[in-house]
Amino acid sequence: MAPVHDVRVDAEGVRLVGDDVLCNLAFDGRRIWSFWSRRDAVPDGTGWLVRWHERLGLHLDGVTRVTITLGTGEVVYDDEVRFGTSTERVAVVDRQGAPLGIDYYGRLVKTFETKEAGQLEPLLDALEIVLGMLQAEGLEAFPAYGTLLGAVRDGAFIGHDSDADVGYVSRHTHPLDVIRESHRVQRAVQRQGYPTSRHSGAAFKIDVPDADGSVRGLDVFGGFFVGDHLALMGEVWAPFEREWIFPLGTTTLEGRTFPAPARPEPLLEAMYGPGWKVPDPAFRYEKDESAQRRFDAWFRGTRVNRPQWDHRYGLARLLPPYQPPHHLAEHLHEREDPDTWVVDVGCGRGRDVRWLAKQARPTVGLDYSETAMTFIADKAAQQGWPVELRTMNLLELRQVLAWGALLAHRPGPRTILARHLVDSTSPVGVDHFWRLAGMVLRPGERVHLEVLTEAIEDDEGRPPLTRPVDVDALVADVVTRGWVVTGREDLVGEPIDYGYGEEPSRDKQWRTTRLEVEAR
Numbered sequence: 001m002a003p004v005h006d007v008r009v010d011a012e013g014v015r016l017v018g019d020d021v022l023c024n025l026a027f028d029g030r031r032i033w034s035f036w037s038r039r040d041a042v043p044d045g046t047g048w049l050v051r052w053h054e055r056l057g058l059h060l061d062g063v064t065r066v067t068i069t070l071g072t073g074e075v076v077y078d079d080e081v082r083f084g085t086s087t088e089r090v091a092v093v094d095r096q097g098a099p100l101g102i103d104y105y106g107r108l109v110k111t112f113e114t115k116e117a118g119q120l121e122p123l124l125d126a127l128e129i130v131l132g133m134l135q136a137e138g139l140e141a142f143p144a145y146g147t148l149l150g151a152v153r154d155g156a157f158i159g160h161d162s163d164a165d166v167g168y169v170s171r172h173t174h175p176l177d178v179i180r181e182s183h184r185v186q187r188a189v190q191r192q193g194y195p196t197s198r199h200s201g202a203a204f205k206i207d208v209p210d211a212d213g214s215v216r217g218l219d220v221f222g223g224f225f226v227g228d229h230l231a232l233m234g235e236v237w238a239p240f241e242r243e244w245i246f247p248l249g250t251t252t253l254e255g256r257t258f259p260a261p262a263r264p265e266p267l268l269e270a271m272y273g274p275g276w277k278v279p280d281p282a283f284r285y286e287k288d289e290s291a292q293r294r295f296d297a298w299f300r301g302t303r304v305n306r307p308q309w310d311h312r313y314g315l316a317r318l319l320p321p322y323q324p325p326h327h328l329a330e331h332l333h334e335r336e337d338p339d340t341w342v343v344d345v346g347c348g349r350g351r352d353v354r355w356l357a358k359q360a361r362p363t364v365g366l367d368y369s370e371t372a373m374t375f376i377a378d379k380a381a382q383q384g385w386p387v388e389l390r391t392m393n394l395l396e397l398r399q400v401l402a403w404g405a406l407l408a409h410r411p412g413p414r415t416i417l418a419r420h421l422v423d424s425t426s427p428v429g430v431d432h433f434w435r436l437a438g439m440v441l442r443p444g445e446r447v448h449l450e451v452l453t454e455a456i457e458d459d460e461g462r463p464p465l466t467r468p469v470d471v472d473a474l475v476a477d478v479v480t481r482g483w484v485v486t487g488r489e490d491l492v493g494e495p496i497d498y499g500y501g502e503e504p505s506r507d508k509q510w511r512t513t514r515l516e517v518e519a520r
Contacts, residue, residue: 404439
């Protein structure tokens with residue numbers, strides 16, 4: 001008997017009985033998703049239920065031939081299945097019709113296995129450009145993670161992967177020096193005209209334009225030696241020999257030669273475990289908690305909860321094309337003079353910045369989530385919204401100071417909108433928000449805040465990213481910081497907007513408080 005048997009497929013997912021084995025699921029002969037039959041399942045009677053991946057489930061309306069093949073190559077299910085009411089073939093594609101699949105980060109993206117060989121050339125070019133820029137800045141960089149794994153194991157990109165990664169091991173031995181070096185290199189890359197965005201103190205992304213006008217983001221992960229351990233963002237924390245990295249050797253990827261660690265095998269084992277030679281499209285990083293705490297303390301205080309916000313905003317395209325503004329934006333518009341321009345800090349999907357701009361108010365939208373900002377910036381460009389949209393990380397002081405200085409020098413009266421911001425960021429983010437507000441606003445100008453005042457009960461089990469606030473304590477803190485609270489209204493507000501239209505307990509209106517705070 002096969003290690004997995006009694007397999008059934010329905011609208012909820014894949015039901016099966018058996019051991020924990022790798023399963024590759026295909027629609028009409030194309031692999032779409034891979035999972036482990038117990039690790040990724042919930043108990044279901046005498047067997048297991050692997051629920052449809054939330055992003056894949058959005059495409060399940062129509063007919064397709066579902067094939068499930070084990071990692072050994074054994075087929076355990078092969079049948080025509082109908083989902084929903086449509087009689088069309090199920091098409092897991094993007095808006096341009098390009099095929100999509102679930103990569104091992106859980107993203108529904110264009111994976112390498114859906115591309116022809118010629119389509120990979122621009123990515124290889126981008127990889128060479130990035131490695132060349134880093135080398136020019138004194139970093140001995142090399143392809144890392146899945147890119148290195150594919151090169152060493154197959155001499156090719158991994159089919160179920162979707163991007164390219166770069167790593168380097170600094171010659172510095174203190175986290176602060178590693179951070180300073182990473183920022184120095186990022187600035188040098190920006191001076192060459194390449195946009196960048198920062199992941200952490202020791203990792204950032206470089207956007208390289210493709211020949212078709214699209215942009216490819218290559219992640220650059222920094223690392224260093226701590227005694228006899230290698231620390232590499234992403235994250236590797238393992239006993240390691242310096243000679244396994246330096247001097248760099250070479251590897252071949254898609255017919256091109258790239259730099260590589262002197263002995264890549266120990267690094268790949270540290271990244272993927274001793275079974276790294278065996279392909280696993282459903283691979284999941286099992287992070288060491290002590291290592292994660294170490295990396296958080298050294299490098300990642302600047303990205304608290306950003307993956308969760310990016311994930312939630314990643315499905316924003318499913319929402320209706322127009323949604324009305326929140327009540328706080330309407331209140332601001334009534335209170336402020338017509339010539340007052342607005343800075344919306346934490347603008348999310350842009351509901352309020354779009355509406356305010358349509359009321360002829362100059363508006364600047366700033367948000368932590370690059371996913372949210374990319375989505376609304378594209379919408380703004382398509383529809384001609386008269387707004388300025390930028391990514392800003394409240395947890396990174398240098399960005400806060402830079403934006404504070406830029407906005408402070410703009411002419412005209414201004415105000416700040418901050419809906420569910422101070423109740424969603426960390427204490428550091430709160431400090432930086434008030435510093436930004438203090439730089440931007442002049443005496444008598446206002447901040448319009450709204451905060452949650454009761455805990456969210458999430459019917460879907462998602463962790464709450466917005467937390468209830470003790471308003472009296474918030475008011476006391478604001479006063480201590482030298483501001484004046486000129487208005488307070490306790491109310492039953494709109495549902496918390498999680499970015500994809502699914503509100504927790506959607507039949508309930510959450511209690512919030514609206515504050516009006518004036519600069520002295």
